[in-house]
Amino acid sequence: MVLSYDLPFQQSKLALKLKDIADHEVFLLPVCQNCHAVQYPLRERCGTCLSENVEWQAVDCGGKMMASTSVHVSFESHFNKRTPYHIGLVRLDAGATLLVYLPNKVAPGKTVTVKAEVDDFGTGILVARECGSGEMAND
Amino acid sequence: MKSRIYPDVAVAVPVTVPYVKKTDHGAAWFIGAALSALVEQAGIQKEDIDGLALASYTNRPDSAAVMAEYFGMELGWLVDLPMGGASGALALRRAARAVQSGEAEMVACIGADVMQMENFKNLIADFSGFSRDYVHPYGATGPTAIFAMITQNYMHQYGATREDFAKICIAQRQAAMHNPNALLRKPMTLEDYLNARMIADPLSMLDCVMPCCGAEAFLVMRADRAQKLGLPFTRLLASAERHNGFYNDDIQFRGGWARFSEALYNDAELGPQDMDFLQAYDDYPVIALMQIEDLGFCKKGEGPELLRTKSLSAEGGALPLNTGGGQLSVGQAGAAGGFLGINEAVRQLLHQAPGLQIPQARCGIVSGYGYVNYDRGLCATAAILSNSGN
Numbered sequence: 001m002v003l004s005y006d007l008p009f010q011q012s013k014l015a016l017k018l019k020d021i022a023d024h025e026v027f028l029l030p031v032c033q034n035c036h037a038v039q040y041p042l043r044e045r046c047g048t049c050l051s052e053n054v055e056w057q058a059v060d061c062g063g064k065m066m067a068s069t070s071v072h073v074s075f076e077s078h079f080n081k082r083t084p085y086h087i088g089l090v091r092l093d094a095g096a097t098l099l100v101y102l103p104n105k106v107a108p109g110k111t112v113t114v115k116a117e118v119d120d121f122g123t124g125i126l127v128a129r130e131c132g133s134g135e136m137a138n139d
Numbered sequence: 140m141k142s143r144i145y146p147d148v149a150v151a152v153p154v155t156v157p158y159v160k161k162t163d164h165g166a167a168w169f170i171g172a173a174l175s176a177l178v179e180q181a182g183i184q185k186e187d188i189d190g191l192a193l194a195s196y197t198n199r200p201d202s203a204a205v206m207a208e209y210f211g212m213e214l215g216w217l218v219d220l221p222m223g224g225a226s227g228a229l230a231l232r233r234a235a236r237a238v239q240s241g242e243a244e245m246v247a248c249i250g251a252d253v254m255q256m257e258n259f260k261n262l263i264a265d266f267s268g269f270s271r272d273y274v275h276p277y278g279a280t281g282p283t284a285i286f287a288m289i290t291q292n293y294m295h296q297y298g299a300t301r302e303d304f305a306k307i308c309i310a311q312r313q314a315a316m317h318n319p320n321a322l323l324r325k326p327m328t329l330e331d332y333l334n335a336r337m338i339a340d341p342l343s344m345l346d347c348v349m350p351c352c353g354a355e356a357f358l359v360m361r362a363d364r365a366q367k368l369g370l371p372f373t374r375l376l377a378s379a380e381r382h383n384g385f386y387n388d389d390i391q392f393r394g395g396w397a398r399f400s401e402a403l404y405n406d407a408e409l410g411p412q413d414m415d416f417l418q419a420y421d422d423y424p425v426i427a428l429m430q431i432e433d434l435g436f437c438k439k440g441e442g443p444e445l446l447r448t449k450s451l452s453a454e455g456g457a458l459p460l461n462t463g464g465g466q467l468s469v470g471q472a473g474a475a476g477g478f479l480g481i482n483e484a485v486r487q488l489l490h491q492a493p494g495l496q497i498p499q500a501r502c503g504i505v506s507g508y509g510y511v512n513y514d515r516g517l518c519a520t521a522a523i524l525s526n527s528g529n
Binding site for chain 2: 007009011041042066068071072074075087099100108109119123125
């Protein structure tokens, strides 16, 4: 179900791409073709070697949960409708720190898998689930 | 004490435009109020100010140049600093070099914002490219959720507890109770802290600064000018900045301070043991604790033990921290929050503290931190100030 909510600003063209790649069979992110650095937050040009040769490609979706929080109060009323909700920081094995949505809270140090999904508000976001938790995507 | 890095640079006339929770005025009103107070308290003419370093989020889209027009000033030196909590020390550093080189004679450094709730909400909704695209859509509206994760990681790595962070919040509240400019002066107990409404665990309401409206300002000039004007002044002994420090760390557990603290103390020819106080940037207690560690008051990871064994009080504490109450109890008037610690430091050294005064305060350190763009703050600053020795 898509709730009626528009972000209070226009997302960049690059960020909107997360919606296009949502629910792909493989996890895609921009990767520098010169130095192989994974680009997240998404970058049009490599944040490591500055190359412009950055392409979306399949990336290992495994990572480690660094930290998470349950948000109880938000400044935005539409987010307050779904409190408490969980978000976390995942260190991707492929090398990048991802801010992710967590359908269920995950303890620090646990291994997770990440995928791009479209949320209730129609925004492309990254979602992480604990490995072996039996959680299904789109649950 | 005289500085070998900034010889003859004076920092004087600390001004606070009283903080309020709400106002009908715009940011320019507060900037003008700060300028007016600087002129009046320094006993100078507006025309004597030939440099302006300004930090304000809510004055946008107007820049510092627009303020020159607004307030009828002709300036030979101008900087606009959109680095939030780091902007105070950045203003001080740049102004010090300007007067040293002769590019400016008298620089007004001002942080001012009208950060009532609605403005704060608008600011964080569209703060930066990365935050708009990769933070806000997750409901991490504002930096609190990010700091909740930084705090959780710190607790996990170093065994800190909520009771440890309470020490910072309670000590600062006790200081604020003596500071007439603090918006939050109600006594806080450990029970109050532990039972406070949870915002994003482990951070509760009492771990978060309250956005408000106000301004902080000071003047930077040559020491001989300050003497001629009869102004009590402090000296800048050393200062440093580091942006995007340790950017390869998976999650923030230290800041750019750890990169420069040794060189900073060397420049000042002093060590942490010589500091009579630390005015640390305290948008959340975990960040103040990182500054305690990274600025050498204890080793990394020993912060919780320091909090358990040492007093942070201005009244005889081993490490007087944020002696006016800090932003956690005074309020965070946007970018003025980056100037608050500098003004408290200057006032302590001039023995003009509005609240608790550290007896015989001779020198101290003030640090800044700002610009939470994605998963951490990007800008770290620090300055060591001393009394003029006159």
